[in-house]
Amino acid sequence: MTKDMAHRFLDPKSPRQRRYEALRARFVEGCPSEEAARRFGYSHGSFRNLCSQFVNAEDPDFLFPAPAGAKPPKAGPGDGRAERRRRVLELRREGLSVHDIRERLAEEGGPLSVGTIQKLLSDAGLPKLPRRRPDQMPAVAQAPVADRKALDLAPRQLRTAFGGLFLFAPDLARMDLGEVTANLPGSGMIPADCALRALLALKLWGIGRKGHVMPEILDEGIALFAGLNAMPKRATLTEYSCRVDPRRLGTVMDAWHRQVAALDAAAGCEGSFDLDFHTIPYHGDEALIERHYVSKRSRRQKGVLAFLVRDAGTRSFAWANATVAKDAQNDEVLRFVEAWKARTGRPPAELVFDSRLTTYANLARLDAMGIGFLTLRRRSARLVDALLAEPPEKWRRVTLTNIARRFRTPRILEQTVRLGDCPDPVRQIAVRDLGHDRPTLLITNQHDASPRELIDRYARRMVIENTIADAIDFFHMDALSAVVPMKVDVDVQLTVMASSLYRILARRIGNRCENQKPAQLFRKFVNAAATVDITESEIVVSYGRRAYNPFLADAGLFETAERLPWLGGRTLRLRAI
Secondary structure, three states, X not given: OHHHHHHHHHXXXXXXXXXXXXXXXXXXXXXXXXXHHHHOOOOHHHHHHHHHHHHHOOOOOOOOOOOOOOOOOOOOOOOOHHHHHHHHHHHHHOOOOHHHHXXXXXXXXXXXXXXXXXXXXXXXXXXOOOOOOHHHOOOOOOOOOOOHHHOOOOOEEEEEOOHHHHHOHHHHHHOOHHHHHHHOOOOOOOOHHHHHHHHHHHHHHOOOOHHHHHHHOOOHHHHHHHOOOOOOOHXXXXXXXXXXXXXXXXXXXXXXXXXXXXXXXXXHOOOEEEEEEEEEEOOOOOOOOOEEEEHHHOEEEEEEEEEEEEEOOOOOEEEEEEEEOHHHHHHHHHHHHHHHHHHHOOOOOEEEOOOOOOOHHHHHHHHHOOOEEEEEOOOOHHHHHHXXXXXXXXXXEOOXXXXXXXXXXXXXXXXXXXXXXXXXXXXXXXXXXXXXXXXXXXXXXXXXXXXXXXXXXXXXXXXXXHHHHHHHHHOOOOOOOOOOOOOHHHHHHHHHHHHHHHHHHHHHHOOOOOOOOHHHHHHHHHOOOEEEEEOOOEEEEEEOOOOOHHHHHHOOHHHOOEEEHHHOOEEEEEEEO
């Protein structure tokens, strides 16, 4: 009988008992982690995590958690329920509603939910109060309305959670925002430059959805950065984005890029560019929204197709368009070329993109304009079979840089091929031993560059996918289905602006921060509370002790003395306490 029952301990069926027996085997019997995990049906990683949770658990009942849905034991007669019921009925006799009763109990230190209060009143047989007129309702504190004229710059001190935003203020002060906002709408209460700074503040801070601005609306620091007495409300932000004329966004962004190039010479790089599409999902019922491929979901669904161009040298977005139609997406690369020529007076030197971005006919047009391109060729079964049938002696090895050590010596086969709509032959480089079963096919019109340089360059293009993912996560490009959405084309262009400001900040800081993503820069430098002292002539932003303050000091940011036109011409000074 005893032996028959032993299997209940050695082969437990209950998840809670299995967890108990596995942890007991590990910590009492001294069984190795791998063996205990295998004996009780855990993977090694999940059992390691379970052991870590057990070691760090502060709950003494960790081994015996209450089953899901279990109710806590009922309190005894002296638990105060009778006193709370008496107090609720007493407050109702004073004519208070359930919401008023809840607030009064919270002030007295014994909060109850509205549902609990309503049940106590219902059990006592008390009816609901008649509906009150507006003048009978209790006064409710209202958030201030954003108004440039109501901005108080009287000498005082304030504390803000958004102190890191003022790291961007000197660069914004050096720009001529009047040129940028000349084609943006504004009002007497919220001028165009204030609206732009308010929207940029949300992008730079990485608030995931515009609806999340409401909890921060009373922070004076973020409003001061924008040049307002208070941040605009959600409805105001949405309404403003709808007032922006999409036909003028190109002029706005050209002015922005001119200001950025004048501010930072490195931002005006006209060399190599990485191009890619990104689908911003749409969850509404708009019939005119087309279906596009969403890579992270591996399917086609309704969405807005955005075309993004990243400067390979500065690693910031150089151009974006969120009004791409499905039937015209293949020609978007040509529109970028024309826009870049109009902005700089010359075409881009090199474009790098994947095989589905455009057509062979457009590759011929790029070649005719003298623009270097580097892309992939789509692999058919016949093409792959022909390459694999080539004699081994035709393949030669090259040594790569910036590639994982495991794949640093691939084999390549160079050929000159003709593509469907390309009148001139192009260079094809087939690459094997890169960790793929089939050869990778690079095609380019750059005949003088070495294969190693071209393979390394295309490998670096893959980083644009990480950059776009970072923009999605940090600059919340996919948060357009929020309860209070921003217009998609405005939101994408704001992402380009915020990306430029982060790259300029990274280059100013230096110390190997140039290549860090905005999320890393935000965590290290921007996400900082501060004390702001407003005087008759200065705005002094003082940061507390932080591990990365020495980097800001070495970059000279604590020596800043920049006049802020939107704050009465006061001089901004940053310092560390």
